[in-house]
Amino acid sequence: MANGLIRQNSIIAVEEEVTEGTYVAPSSVNSYIRPKQDGFEMTPAREIIDRELLNASPGMETPRMGMKSVTAALPVEFRASGVEGGNVDHGPLIKSALGAYRTGITKSVVAGSTSTVLQFGVGDATNYNIGDIVVVKRATMHEARPVTAVDTGLDTVTLAFALANGAPPAATAISAFSTFYTANGGNPSLSLSYYWANEIRQAAIGARVNSMSLENFQTGLVASLNFGFEGLNYSEINGVAPHTPTYDSGIPPIILSACVYRNGVALDVNAFGLSLSNTLGFLKSSCDANGRFKGRVTKREITGTINPYKDDTSVAFFTDWNAGTEFSLFAVAYNPSSTTGEFTMGSVTGILLPQCFTTEYTVGDLDGILTDDMSFRATRGSTGTSEEMYMGLI
Numbered sequence: 001m002a003n004g005l006i007r008q009n010s011i012i013a014v015e016e017e018v019t020e021g022t023y024v025a026p027s028s029v030n031s032y033i034r035p036k037q038d039g040f041e042m043t044p045a046r047e048i049i050d051r052e053l054l055n056a057s058p059g060m061e062t063p064r065m066g067m068k069s070v071t072a073a074l075p076v077e078f079r080a081s082g083v084e085g086g087n088v089d090h091g092p093l094i095k096s097a098l099g100a101y102r103t104g105i106t107k108s109v110v111a112g113s114t115s116t117v118l119q120f121g122v123g124d125a126t127n128y129n130i131g132d133i134v135v136v137k138r139a140t141m142h143e144a145r146p147v148t149a150v151d152t153g154l155d156t157v158t159l160a161f162a163l164a165n166g167a168p169p170a171a172t173a174i175s176a177f178s179t180f181y182t183a184n185g186g187n188p189s190l191s192l193s194y195y196w197a198n199e200i201r202q203a204a205i206g207a208r209v210n211s212m213s214l215e216n217f218q219t220g221l222v223a224s225l226n227f228g229f230e231g232l233n234y235s236e237i238n239g240v241a242p243h244t245p246t247y248d249s250g251i252p253p254i255i256l257s258a259c260v261y262r263n264g265v266a267l268d269v270n271a272f273g274l275s276l277s278n279t280l281g282f283l284k285s286s287c288d289a290n291g292r293f294k295g296r297v298t299k300r301e302i303t304g305t306i307n308p309y310k311d312d313t314s315v316a317f318f319t320d321w322n323a324g325t326e327f328s329l330f331a332v333a334y335n336p337s338s339t340t341g342e343f344t345m346g347s348v349t350g351i352l353l354p355q356c357f358t359t360e361y362t363v364g365d366l367d368g369i370l371t372d373d374m375s376f377r378a379t380r381g382s383t384g385t386s387e388e389m390y391m392g393l394i
Contacts (some may be wrong), residue, residue, distance in 0.1 A: 002186050008037060011241045012074065013193040014092045020294050021206035025242065032245035033089040036224060039075040042194050044068070044234040061113050067291035070234040071193055072202045078214060078223035078333070080393040082249030084175025084345040088393060089248050093227045095188055097209040098389060099278055099297075101184030102130060104176060111170040117393040118174065119182065125155040127257035133332070134352040135175040140341035144332045146390065160330060160352070162262025175345065178393040180322040182247040187278070193230065193241075194197040201239040207230030208295050209337025213325045214274040214304075214351070222252045230280055232292050251349055252333060258333035260306060267308045270366055272331050272352065274304040276389070302337040302353070302378040302388050304329075310363065310370040319371045321358035329353040329376070354386055 012033050013026035026032065045065030055061070075079035076090045085103060090096075095101045104127045112119035120127075120134075122201040128134075130145045143165065149158035184380065211228035259266045277297035282292040306329070308317070335347035356376045378388040 007197065009197045010058055010213075011041065011195040011245060012046060013088070013195070013245075015097075015191045015193075016092050016188040016208065017191055021290075023203055023205045023235065024327050026074075026193055027268070027280075028244040029243045030089075031243070032241070032247065033074070033076065033093075034247050035159045036075040036077065039073055039226065040194075042072045042192070042234075043069065044070045044202070044204075044236075047239055049336070056234060057106075057136065069292070070207065070229075070231040072095050072194075072204045072207060072229040072231065073227065073275070074192070074229070075224050075226040077150075077250075077252040078217070078225050079250040079252035079345050080347060080349050081178075082251065083131040084350065085178055085394060086180050086248070086346065088250060091178075091180075091214050092188065092190055093209060094180045094225075094391060096187050096207075097212040097227065097278065098180045099186040101178065102129065102132075102180050102181075103132075105134060105177050106173055106176045109168055110174050113170075114167045116155045116159050118159065118168070120155045122155060125152050125157055128157050129179070130371050131181050131354070131390035132177055132179045133352060133353060133390065133394065135343060135345070135348055135394050136168050137173040137175055137342075137345075138165060138168045140339060141340060142343045144334070144343075144348060144350055144394065145328055146392075147348070148354075158392065160328065161261065175348075175394045182300065182302075182387045182389050185297070185306040189295065190229070190362055191272050192231075195239070195241045196238050200236065201241075202234065202236045204229060204231040204234055204247075208278070208280055208297070210278045210280050212276040214272070215342060217255055217258070217273065217308065217331065217333070219220040219254050219255055223255055230295070232282070232295065233290055249346075253333040253335045253349070255333060258331070261328075261330040262306075262308075263327050264330075267306065269308050272304070272306055272326060274302070277303075300388070303359070303375065304356075304378070305372045305373070305375050307364055307371045308368065309366075310372050317358070317374060318361060321361040321374065325338040325358055326357050326379075326381070329378075329392055343394075345394065348367045348392075350392040350393070350394070352390040353387070353388065354390075355379045
């Protein structure tokens, strides 16, 4: 007899697969994530192959069951780990969406920095790469900036735009960081284990992220990252989670003091939206028991929206859209520290889109106030060699 299982008691685990399509069970107390209650789901499916035989009745004979597949959804809070530069529980989801991940440790500048160029000691600039997002931890004057150039010969790092508080003095610490970024391949396949009510384990196997969207990045709200998956196989057993989960301590920021910069200039926007779509292609083999045995990302598209208030002295946004002018976007959110002017480290999240162009432009209305409502696409630049997106956790 059914026991009436309670959805809220469910436990979710994620593991990168060693062999694509081979299930990996949760390996430790750190394998688990905390999705939002609404929106997480798993849907197994199997192809129905009708035989369509002629017989003495208009009814249909029993069909055969063909290839398996599975889709899943996981919404999580848009947040950092709670530890400066640390990875998050849901890091494997972001890596499966974008493709690559790297980290860097805390370093300090020496004399000679400017508002846009950080001067390091011998060899320290090798800690950084283009697209890394760092916090310049000047006392009472924390500022987050993306890295746009690294010169290991001169031991310098160039920031995307000037620090508002000017050149940091020698011995100013530059934060540790984690960076997820787009890559040509490397998107891992995942085993997702849904322990419904911690009684029944349903697994999605060979799962890859086919969508990731930033939602509710809007004044006064808590933003979320919503992930969609498609996988090769599934299973369901009567079983509980093998561990008592341990989760990271990150607290999501309220979207206040959360700035969106266009070409280094802060915009007064109410909302910022972002959507990544991965087109997945699957390798099929008649020799494979399930028919599909590997998946690949064959196309990636990143789009979004911004809605700055309409300027009564400029038509620059219209002009740029009309001319197809490229621009950069940088969004950052954090929890303020108890020290005025400083961030709570381990709470800073940033997204950098180095090359964007406006695809749609209209005049909007927000509570009776005019806005420039723009849709954009992030690209690899005119030569196709620059990454479209970086996400930083600090």
